[in-house]
Amino acid sequence: MPKTPTAQPTTRTRLVTAMSRSLQVRGFGATSMKDLLDSTGVSSGSMYHAFPGGKEELAAAAVREVGLDAAARIRRVFAARLTAADGVATIFAALARDLEAGGFRFGCPVGVPATEASAASEGIQIACDEAFDAWIAAYGDALRAEGWDDDEAVTMALSIVTAYEGAVTIARARRDTSAIFTISHDLVTRIEAGGRPTTTEDP
Amino acid sequence: MPKTPTAQPTTRTRLVTAMSRSLQVRGFGATSMKDLLDSTGVSSGSMYHAFPGGKEELAAAAVREVGLDAAARIRRVFAARLTAADGVATIFAALARDLEAGGFRFGCPVGVPATEASAASEGIQIACDEAFDAWIAAYGDALRAEGWDDDEAVTMALSIVTAYEGAVTIARARRDTSAIFTISHDLVTRIEAGGRPTTTEDP
DNA sequence: TACGTTCTGGATAGAACGTTCTAGTCAGAT
């Protein structure tokens, strides 16, 4: 049995953090284990003890952890704000700020491996899937709290996450955040228009 | 001077084609030059003659070529269809079909390197940027042909391309195309609602 | 103190990487 069931400020945590950073910048394929070990000061023996599955298991763990962190952050934003529209605008504005601050070198720590490594590793693909689902659930709950129907909340939440990932991709290619604000404005408008703008025709 | 100024069914073309395929599946970082050379039967000497910049120059050329091809395909769809909404629905349905047919192993040949290699290579980043711009221009022209204002057409075109890239990311992570149809339906509804649904308030 | 487990350090293996290099082929111009 390990030392304590509570948080470890250890090997495992340091590796997961470093891996999620590297996934954002370099992606899974271009991430070097040697760089990761050097930058964390962890030896390969320790690394393979904590993650017997090696690079792939570490990356999957990093995606899982950062995915849950981000979901919690989303929920925190909505807990602090009155409207879902405001929350979405806040999150997209934060994305624009982060991209700019990082010189567009950092992408989404889930979107990058989802794009580039999910075909090569089922573990990573599943971790990405779960992360996206957690985000959709978080947005969906915020919308339901404003009285949206279940189906419409899920659909809108999916649109938000999809738009987020697409916006990161386009903004990084352009090295320009204006697309993020355009997309965000579209989403906010649609959210404010309520849960029933695109449904079936009832005369 | 080379043989003929017309199309070459040669080294260069075969490498570009193979690279764009590999970018879709493996991305830039995980693409192996040896695999590329073996699968095309091109020797490394020939490759470095055609692309003195090596892997990076080849990848940038592949992104550029496939980006222009896709832009031409978009324009062809709109030339053959009556409405912009129909064209978008057609393109997204084709995406869903292609993803499913490839077992979700193939992504967007521009979106993948944009996500994973644009931080590492300026040449690739610029090629991705130009490809996205070409697509936005193609969609924008189709909307303008239906009477949309310039600004609104560009904004909507940006939304379409962004949604496309996001939809590929989410669908591949989920190994499920339903998100693509959800997003496509949203876009079609907004296009049919016309060029003025999200503008400023005028009482 | 002694023991068993958990964890660590670092050398090492063995393959794969992108690139470079030299020798060569082959049309067409002279």
Added chain:
DNA sequence: ATCTGACTAGAACGTTCTATCCAGAACGTA
């Protein structure tokens, strides 16, 4: 007949890659 220069073949280069191994440190428990 000779020269020229674009193009090709493929071995070899040095580096970097992930993964393995094992001796021993650290630690909780008896």
